[in-house]
Amino acid sequence: MGDPSNGSALSFFSDKSAKIFVAGHRGLVGSAIVRKLHHLGFTNLVLRTHLELDLTRQNDVESFFATEKPRFVILAAAKVGGIHANNTYPADFISINLQIQTNVIESSYRHGVSKLLFLGSSCIYPKFAPQPIPEDALLTGPLEPTNEWYAVAKIAGIKMCQAYRIQYNWDAISGMPTNLYGPNDNFHPENSHVLPALMRRFHEAKVKGSKEVVVWGTGSPLREFLHVDDLADAVVFMMESYSGLGHMNVGSGKEVSIKELAELVKDVVGFEGKLVWDKSKPDGTPRKLMDSSKLAALGWTPKISLRDGLIDTYKWYLQNVEQ
Ligand SMILES: NC(=O)C1=CN([C@@H]2O[C@H](COP(=O)(O)OP(=O)(O)OC[C@H]3O[C@@H](n4cnc5c(N)ncnc54)[C@H](OP(=O)(O)O)[C@@H]3O)[C@@H](O)[C@H]2O)C=CC1
Numbered sequence: 340m341g342d343p344s345n346g347s348a349l350s351f352f353s354d355k356s357a358k359i360f361v362a363g364h365r366g367l368v369g370s371a372i373v374r375k376l377h378h379l380g381f382t383n384l385v386l387r388t389h390l391e392l393d394l395t396r397q398n399d400v401e402s403f404f405a406t407e408k409p410r411f412v413i414l415a416a417a418k419v420g421g422i423h424a425n426n427t428y429p430a431d432f433i434s435i436n437l438q439i440q441t442n443v444i445e446s447s448y449r450h451g452v453s454k455l456l457f458l459g460s461s462c463i464y465p466k467f468a469p470q471p472i473p474e475d476a477l478l479t480g481p482l483e484p485t486n487e488w489y490a491v492a493k494i495a496g497i498k499m500c501q502a503y504r505i506q507y508n509w510d511a512i513s514g515m516p517t518n519l520y521g522p523n524d525n526f527h528p529e530n531s532h533v534l535p536a537l538m539r540r541f542h543e544a545k546v547k548g549s550k551e552v553v554v555w556g557t558g559s560p561l562r563e564f565l566h567v568d569d570l571a572d573a574v575v576f577m578m579e580s581y582s583g584l585g586h587m588n589v590g591s592g593k594e595v596s597i598k599e600l601a602e603l604v605k606d607v608v609g610f611e612g613k614l615v616w617d618k619s620k621p622d623g624t625p626r627k628l629m630d631s632s633k634l635a636a637l638g639w640t641p642k643i644s645l646r647d648g649l650i651d652t653y654k655w656y657l658q659n660v661e662q
Pocket residue numbers: 362363364365366367368369387388389390392393394395414415416417418419439458459460461515516517518519520523524525532
């Protein structure tokens with residue numbers, strides 16, 4: 340059983356050879372966390388691809404933890420996608436996420452992990468939450484229908500971490516990132532999030548010499564974007580400096596409309612045609628700017644501007660994705 344007393348007292352940074360399991364290390368978030376940990380000098384990361392260890396399989400997860408016995412766990416494995424994927428595959432989003440997080444949290448506790456960080460998402464909040472959204476807006480109103488299945492799973496993850504802290508005094512914390520982007524994002528034309536979807540579409544249109552690019556919805560929704568390297572910085576900051584019951588918002592504090600975002604991506608990519616809005620596609624939540632003042636009060640702030648982050652991501656796209 341996990342020793343409930345050794346979690347919050349232990350410094351994450353004090354032993355760079357401590358064994359850390361980063362679940363989902365090939366994804367957008369997991370790969371940024373691995374880069375950050377390597378940069379900080381951590382030497383003992385345990386990593387498994389989806390094929391090597393399917394986290395929805397309870398027995399396999401149990402055996403993995405029994406054998407590896409990591410000291411820290413960062414849970415960045417999940418079924419993830421943009422508005423279309425969430426809306427089209429609700430069963431996958433609720434069931435895969437509930438299974439992954441339940442298996443990893445339970446096995447981490449049972450096999451003596453000192454501290455676990457669970458990652459949720461800003462979609463856990465009610466569709467019409469007050470803006471900027473404070474952590475205590477959770478469960479105060481109905482969710483946005485396009486991603487309620489994913490949101491319910493993520494809310495269950497927060498509650499599971501809280502329940503284990505209350506019942507066992509075990510150090511499980513939760514971070515709620517805003518919309519993320521950066522290297523290793525998913526650039527799928529339909530199933531990805533808006534930023535990589537538009538980067539790819541503008542790039543392909545530029546290469547083909549197309550006159551216009553279709554963008555979904557009305558362009559009026561507001562979103563807050565954070566570069567994934569800033570998120571990775573926040574994750575290691577929380578591993579070291581936060582051990583509390585409440586989940587923690589992680590945002591940039593800056594919002595843009597989808598129209599402004601589209602113009603910015605268009606500019607960075609260098610597409611010179613026009614935008615056509617497909618209003619048959621859903622807008623989703625009208626606005627979701629998070630209040631990240633709790634994390635700021637502990638001493639963490641983001642560093643990468645949206646324009647710089649887009650330039651960096653487009654360079655990565657050209658080197659790694661473009662055929
Ligand atoms: N992207 C975003 O804008 C945001 C993401 N988040 C959260 O951050 C976390 C990571 O998201 P992100 O990096 O974007 O997602 P990605 O889709 O980029 O990566 C997900 C990772 O999870 C792994 N994975 C998925 N299913 C399984 C499984 N059954 N068993 C083992 N591994 C699995 C994948 O492994 P493999 O590569 O081997 O297939 C992949 O490495 C999630 O919890 C998400 O909710 C929160 C807010 C915004």
